[in-house]
Each structure stands twice: as structure tokens, then as C-alpha cells.
Amino acid sequence: MTASAGPGVRTDVVPVQPGQELPSGVAAALSAVDPARLVALLQELLAVPTVTGSAAESEGQHQLARRLEVAGMQTDLWPVDLAATTAHPDFPGMEAPRDEAWGLVGTWGGEDGPTVVLNGHLDVVPVGAADAWSSPPWAGAVRAGRVLGRGACDMKGGLACQVVAVEALREAGVRLRGRVQLQSVVGEEDGGLGTFATLQRGYRGDLAVVCEPTAGSLVTASAGALTFRLRVPGLAAHGSMRTAGVDAVEKYLLVHQALRRLEAVRNEGASPLMAHYDVPYPLSVGSVRAGDWASSVPDLLVAEGRLGAGPRRRPGVGRPRPTARVASRGARRALRLGPATADRSRGRADRALRTRRRQARPRAGRVGGGRRAGGGRADAGPARRVRLRRQVTRPTP
Ligand SMILES: [Zn+2]
Numbered sequence: 001m002t003a004s005a006g007p008g009v010r011t012d013v014v015p016v017q018p019g020q021e022l023p024s025g026v027a028a029a030l031s032a033v034d035p036a037r038l039v040a041l042l043q044e045l046l047a048v049p050t051v052t053g054s055a056a057e058s059e060g061q062h063q064l065a066r067r068l069e070v071a072g073m074q075t076d077l078w079p080v081d082l083a084a085t086t087a088h089p090d091f092p093g094m095e096a097p098r099d100e101a102w103g104l105v106g107t108w109g110g111e112d113g114p115t116v117v118l119n120g121h122l123d124v125v126p127v128g129a130a131d132a133w134s135s136p137p138w139a140g141a142v143r144a145g146r147v148l149g150r151g152a153c154d155m156k157g158g159l160a161c162q163v164v165a166v167e168a169l170r171e172a173g174v175r176l177r178g179r180v181q182l183q184s185v186v187g188e189e190d191g192g193l194g195t196f197a198t199l200q201r202g203y204r205g206d207l208a209v210v211c212e213p214t215a216g217s218l219v220t221a222s223a224g225a226l227t228f229r230l231r232v233p234g235l236a237a238h239g240s241m242r243t244a245g246v247d248a249v250e251k252y253l254l255v256h257q258a259l260r261r262l263e264a265v266r267n268e269g270a271s272p273l274m275a276h277y278d279v280p281y282p283l284s285v286g287s288v289r290a291g292d293w294a295s296s297v298p299d300l301l302v303a304e305g306r307l308g309a310g311p312r313r314r315p316g317v318g319r320p321r322p323t324a325r326v327a328s329r330g331a332r333r334a335l336r337l338g339p340a341t342a343d344r345s346r347g348r349a350d351r352a353l354r355t356r357r358r359q360a361r362p363r364a365g366r367v368g369g370g371r372r373a374g375g376g377r378a379d380a381g382p383a384r385r386v387r388l389r390r391q392v393t394r395p396t397p
Pocket of ligand 1 (some may be wrong): 121154155188212213
């Protein structure tokens with residue numbers, strides 16, 4: 001985040017006309033914002049390595065809870081019931097294993113007005129290669145007017161702004177008719193556990209402000225994304241007789257082309273709020289793994305990706321028929337070689353990508369238009385597959 005606000009805190013985001021005086025409460029609150037305190041809080045938050053799924057997530061929530069209490073907020077810090085939460089049919093998914101997770105909400109204000117939710121996530125993604133950092137990722141060094149560190153931008157900077165904003169309002173003596181509800185959540189980077197658990201706790205608002213990084217833009221719509229995993233089976237054979245096997249990579253290439261067409265269909269009629277993006281809701285495959293030996297025809301490919309979805313649209317829901325039709329039409333040739341299957345690794349992408357297995361089931365005695373090595377089903381179970389592999393594999397020269 002930029003730490004160069006200095007004494008001249010930005011006032012251009014306050015909805016007043018040029019020359020018009022700020023409401024006294026707003027002016028007092030703005031003058032109570034202390035950039036140095038903001039930077040100090042951000043550095044405190046950065047010092048706890050709250051990588052999503054780690055124990056430090058909980059440590060960070062407890063640390064911030066103390067801050068909210070000192071600020072005079074009514075603080076609710078609770079252990080999330082992971083078993084019940086993850087079993088909920090609407091649970092958005094979780095990638096990182098956890099033994100515990102904590103929810104945190106600080107509330108301040110009156111009872112005679114709307115509730116404004118300030119929502120921010122405390123968890124961060126891993127640091128990657130430590131030696132690639134120009135300064136230690138947890139130190140929060142200030143350089144050229146910027147605070148550097150893992151999560152400084154996404155989104156401990158935003159969370160610190162929310163906390164300092166509430167503190168400034170209180171210190172300026174502002175009295176609210178409605179309420180501010182500051183929600184600090186974990187598990188955002190791997191699915192949305194924290195916000196979901198907060199909703200399950202019963203917290204609701206009339207307006208929500210999420211301080212995710214937007215380069216200073218006011219963003220009123222956001223796409224969603226769920227991750228999926230595809231398993232494309234093939235049939236192993238020695239590379240010297242590759243036509244006796246079924247190459248899972250070649251099958252996947254057809255599936256990938258179908259995914260591109262599916263992406264195009266899902267982006268038809270995109271929200272005007274997002275129409276300026278070349279692809280408002282991308283469908284992206286981020287990892288592909290196949291095969292286990294250079295001289296073998298790969299008998300399995302696993303691809304993982306993310307499925308974008310527009311505002312107010314649940315991925316896989318809404319227009320399921322075109323979605324399923326494009327997926328199945330495009331991948332039909334590939335699926336005839338044996339069904340590809342999709343499941344959700346984080347979300348519900350399986351609904352969008354699930355294909356009709358009945359259509360896709362290979363015809364007896366044929367795999368991909370050629371003879372099936374071993375004469376068995378291409379989607380035989382593990383034991384069967386091992387036996388097939390023995391029949392069609394010969395020693396590496
Ligand atoms: Zn974020």
C-alpha cells in the first residue's frame with residue numbers, strides 16, 4: 001500500500017462538491033487519521049505470517065481482536081465449528097487443511113440506522129521463493145513511500161485502513177445512528193471460509209465495503225471464481241508402440257479447446273459493469289500433470305483450473321443447458337475415448353463442467369476408433385488398469 005498520504009490525507013473520495021465545506025464530523029474524522037499509526041498497524045499485521053491454513057491465521061485474529069477491543073468496539077471472537085461449516089451445502093470450499101479457524105467481528109454504533117460492513121481478510125498466500133524478495137516478506141519495510149511485505153497490498157493494507165478509519169471516527173467524536181461492523185476473516189485465499197462462517201454466525205449488513213486492492217478505483221461489481229479438477233484417463237502403453245495405448249494428453253487437448261468455447265459462452269452478455277475487460281469471467285487452467293515415465297503413453301492427466309462467474313451468478317447455475325451442451329459437444333470426440341471427469345477442488349465447478357457420462361461411455365471393444373489394447377474397458381478400475389499396462393508394456397530399451 002502507499003504510505004505517502006502524509007498530513008494531507010486524501011479528501012477527494014469524500015462526496016462533496018469543490019468549494020463545499022465538509023460536514024464537521026467528516027472533517028474531524030479525516031483530521032484524526034494518522035498515517036503513521038496506519039503504517040504501524042500494517043507492520044504489526046504483517047509481522048504475523050498469516051499464510052492461509054496456518055496456525056498464524058488464528059494468532060493474527062487474536063492480535064487484531066485486542067486492537068478492536070482497545071478501540072472500544074464490541075468484539076466477537078469465536079472458534080469456527082469447522083465440521084458443521086464445511087458440511088454445509090452452501091460451503092464455498094477450502095483448499096488448505098485446518099485444525100481450527102477463528103471468526104472476528106467488531107461492532108460499533110447505534111441501533112437507529114443501517115449497518116455498514118467493513119470486510120477484510122487477514123490470510124495471505126505463501127511467500128514463494130524467499131530469496132526473490134527484495135526485503136523480508138514479514139518485516140513491512142517502508143521504501144519509496146510504500147510498505148513492502150506479503151499481504152501489504154492484498155489485503156492487510158485495506159484491513160488496517162478499515163481499523164484506523166473506525167478509530168478516527170470514534171476519536172473525532174462522531175456518533176453513528178447506524179452501526180459499523182468490522183469483519184476480519186481468514187480462509188479467503190483458499191475459498192471463503194471466514195466470510196461464510198461470519199454469515200453463518202448471523203452477521204448481516206445493509207452495505208458492505210471490501211478493501212481489496214483496486215488501484216484506488218471504486219469497484220461496485222466483482223466476478224467470482226471457483227476451482228475445479230479434471231481427470232482425463234488414457235491407457236498406458238510403451239512409447240515404442242504408442243498406438244496401442246490412449247494418450248491422455250491428446251485427449252486433454254480436445255477438452256481444452258472445448259473449455260475455451262465454454263468460456264466464450266459464459267462471457268456472452270457480461271455485466272455492463274465488467275464489459276471493459278477483454279474476458280470478464282476467465283476460465284483458466286493453471287496446472288496440468290500427466291504421465292509418470294518418459295517412454296510410456298500417459299494413462300492419466302489431471303488438470304486444475306478456475307472457473308470465473310459473473311456477479312449475481314452462481315457458477316454452474318443459471319444457464320446450465322448451454323454450458324453443458326458446449327462442454328459435451330466440444331469434448332465429445334475426446335470423451336468417446338473414455339469419460340473425462342470433473343470435480344470441485346474448491347468450489348462447485350463440477351456442476352458446470354460435469355458431462356453426461358452416458359453419452360461419453362466408450363463403445364464396447366473400441367477406444368478412440370482403434371483397437372483397445374488388452375480388450376478391456378478404457379475406464380477400468382486400478383487393478384484392471386495395472387493388468388492392461390502389463391499386457392501392453394515392454395521393457396525400456
Ligand atoms: Zn484479497
